[in-house]
Amino acid sequence: GESVGLHLPTLSVQEGDNSIINCAYSNSASDYFIWYKQESGKGPQFIIDIRSNMDKRQGQRVTVLLNKTVKHLSLQIAATQPGDSAVYFCAGPSGNQFYFGTGTSLTVIP
Amino acid sequence: ETGVTQTPRHLVMGMTNKKSLKCEQHLGHNAMYWYKQSAKKPLELMFVYSLEERVENNSVPSRFSPECPNSSHLFLHLHTLQPEDSALYLCASSQVGGEEEKLFFGSGTQLSVL
Numbered sequence: 070g071e072s073v074g075l076h077l078p079t080l081s082v083q084e085g086d087n088s089i090i091n092c093a094y095s096n097s098a099s100d101y102f103i104w105y106k107q108e109s110g111k112g113p114q115f116i117i118d119i120r121s122n123m124d125k126r127q128g129q130r131v132t133v134l135l136n137k138t139v140k141h142l143s144l145q146i147a148a149t150q151p152g153d154s155a156v157y158f159c160a161g162p163s164g165n166q167f168y169f170g171t172g173t174s175l176t177v178i179p
Numbered sequence: 180e181t182g183v184t185q186t187p188r189h190l191v192m193g194m195t196n197k198k199s200l201k202c203e204q205h206l207g208h209n210a211m212y213w214y215k216q217s218a219k220k221p222l223e224l225m226f227v228y229s230l231e232e233r234v235e236n237n238s239v240p241s242r243f244s245p246e247c248p249n250s251s252h253l254f255l256h257l258h259t260l261q262p263e264d265s266a267l268y269l270c271a272s273s274q275v276g277g278e279e280e281k282l283f284f285g286s287g288t289q290l291s292v293l
Contacts, residue, residue, distance in 0.1 A: 112285050112286045168221075
């Protein structure tokens with residue numbers, strides 16, 4: 070079956086450093102991916118998305134990279150701040166639903 | 180205020196109770212979803228309503244009963260739940276067929292079944 074997963078369940082970074090969160094997917098026909106951030110006590114919030122006709126997309130302090138050859142995408146957060154501490158999910162749609170990874174819990178060390 | 184509102188935020192119920200979760204979206208979307216989020220597991224899709232018709236039911240036990248009276252409101256009726264049903268229940272909406280396919284989530288209802 071299809072799957073979207075994340076490489077590491079936890080990640081700790083020093084404040085000010087860059088963070089890289091990785092995700093792998095199995096369906097080579099997937100053409101759209103989304104990164105979500107979920108803070109404690111809240112629902113997932115959209116961060117950035119990317120379509121398969123792109124390799125890279127930049128937002129404010131975040132960049133998503135898509136490597137279709139190895140079916141891998143990553144979320145890069147520049148100058149990580151304490152407010153970035155959360156669980157990060159990648160997701161990809163298929164039919165009527167989205168497949169979500171298990172999430173990477175990012176902890177920012179002051 | 181977020182575009183998707185869920186009530187209540189927290190719910191504790193016994194196994195013989197009947198309760199309902201409510202979701203309202205203010206984004207003009209045409210599809211609404213219920214997801215279950217348990218610790219250490221990916222988000223599990225429960226139900227999808229598109230244009231007020233249920234289009235997806237992911238083998239969810241009958242003790243969960245969804246209702247979508249219009250495109251802005253979604254309910255999840257609960258009865259005779261089990262302790263393993265304790266989880267965070269998330270509602271989401273999206274615009275199917277539009278340019279933006281992403282899901283917008285509410286804050287969830289944290290459910291504890293005793």
